[in-house]
Amino acid sequence: MDSETSQLLIYFTIAILLLGFFLIVFVIIYRLRMNNYLKEKEQTKLLYEQTLLQTQLEIQEQTLKNISQEIHDNVGQVLTLAKLNLATTAVDDSGAMEKxxxxxxxxxxxxxxxxxxxRSLNTDYVEEMGLLRSIEYELELLKKTGSIQTSFNISGETEKLDKQKELILFRIVQEAMHNVIRHADAGKINATVVFNNHIMEIxxxxxxxxxxxxxxxASGNKSFGLGIRNMHERATLIGARFSINSEPGAGTKLYLQVPLNETIDEAGRKN
Structure with missing residues (x-):
């Protein structure tokens, strides 16, 4: 083999190696770009779902506020007038008077x-009372019905969260309590809030x-009922961990874990 042929073989080999190298680099870059594209697509989808859920929550809160106002301004006033009319009605019959x-x-x-x-439905009341007092107030309302016993325990150094987070957490807790009343046939509800290591556990x-x-x-909690899925989605929206444990005949426990890396001081400033 002469020197010219050897050089051609060397050049050809180098060209093949370079082509292979560039091909590998191209494949790596393509895969990286594809992975980035898929990540961006997933993030865009997640952002869209969160925005949609946030909009739904805002609409729900406004609806609850309107219902609350309607109850306060109209139904409550009508019943107050009916009570006043009864109080000013003169009746000689003692039996009728007793009725x-x-x-x-x-x-x-x-x-x-x-x-x-x-008050329980009104967003403004919930924000004014704060999360802990709102939970306690909801338990008091349930206890007033006489059909269920309630207890509320708080441990650790209490901290306040952003108002929107507290409102969402309260709606999750409220939904959980109403589910107990509707479905659990329970005699007691116990609510516990623990503050520990910058985490709030409910x-x-x-x-x-x-x-x-x-x-x-893995496909999104499709095995859960609508109410539980809604609670899970609300928790995910604010970065909280949601879990639920239940067995037939053994009651149900709902858990929420909320990071407290962004808290609110008494002056309403974020820390």
């Missing part, structure tokens, strides 16, 4: 219940009948 007094008491209770419900526990709980699927 009027009983009706007054029932209407008075209905007015108070409506006021309590109006546990809502009942002694009801429980239910079969299927594992969370």
């Amino acid at each position: 009027i007094k009983t009706s007054q008491q029932l209407i008075g209770k209905a007015i108070q219940d409506l006021r309590d419900l109006s 546990c809502i526990e009942d002694n009801g009948k429980g239910f079969d709980l299927k594992p969370i699927t």
Whole structure:
């Protein structure tokens, strides 16, 4: 083999190696770009879903606020007038008078219940009271019904979160409590809030009948009912961890873990 042929082979080999090198680099760059594209697409989808959920929550809160205002301004006033009319009605029959007094008491209770419900639904009241007082207030309302016992325990040094986060957390807790009343056939609800190592843990526990709980699927909690999925999505929106444990005959426990890396001081400033 002469020197010219050897040089051609060397050049050809170098060209093949360079081509292979550039091909490998091209494949690596392509894959990196594809991965970045998929990540950006997933982030865009997540952002869209979060924005959509945020909009839905804002609409729900405005609807609740409107209902609260309607109860306070219209239904409550009508019942107040009915109670006043009964109080000013002159009746000679002692039996009828006793019935009027009983009706007054029932209407008075209905007015108070409506006021309590109006406050529980109103976003402004919840923000004014704060998360902990709002949870306690909700438990007090349930206890007033006489159908269930409640308890509330707080441990650790309490901290306040952003108002929007506190409102979302309260709606999750409120939904959990209402689920207990509707479905659990429970005699007691226990709410616990623990502040520890810059994490707030909330546990809502009942002694009801429980239910079969299927594992969370990788495709987005499709095994859960709508109410539980809504609670999970709300928790995800504010960076909270949501879990629920339940067994037939052993009650249900709902857990929320919320990072406290962004808290609010007494003056309303973010830390």
